[in-house]
Amino acid sequence: SQQGEEDPQALSIQEGENATMNCSYKTSINNLQWYRQNSGRGLVHLILIRSNEREKHSGRLRVTLDTSKKSSSLLITASRAADTASYFCAASSGTYKYIFGTGTRLKVLA
């Protein structure tokens, strides 16, 4: 069965607004990571949050993790047109084997 399902599948917002994406997973994890993919490019690592952490910040990014609900959220504040991309969560049970979701396509309108 699939893990790491992102919600929503697509999101369109105006520049300056905040964007929130959610990810759910099915089994116990050791850590969860968020990646960004610009069209035609590879995945860029954004942030890693460990299972014993509840919240983590990196610049305009804020990630939360709720292991009781098996879910995580990625918040991008004050979005910019350059944030337009697909965002993926990747769950890891402690090994190299990442379980990715189908991604959220974010479009930030200037």
Next chain:
Amino acid sequence: EAGVTQFPSHSVIEKGQTVTLRCDPISGHDNLYWYRRVMGKEIKFLLHFVKESKQDESGMPNNRFLAERTGGTYSTLKVQPAELEDSGVYFCASSQGEYQPQHFGDGTRLSIL
């Protein structure tokens, strides 16, 4: 530092033909991974190398797929013979250690006609 590079960026072949994808990891990264994303679906793990050894190939779809990493540097993924369902984007990633973030290449978009 050069990132993970993959070649070709795009390959279009006919069903039944053979295609070989190449991945050059970041220098010094012993761990190399292959993933695949079939259109509209999630990115799925294919296999993992530590240096030249295959640690885990549980994600390989079938025996038409062969991955190698001779000398523990670059890796190749051969599909022979290619089938229509093999179309998708094949990503390669590398990391220094197993538990460190994986750095991805831009992927090879494979189209089987």
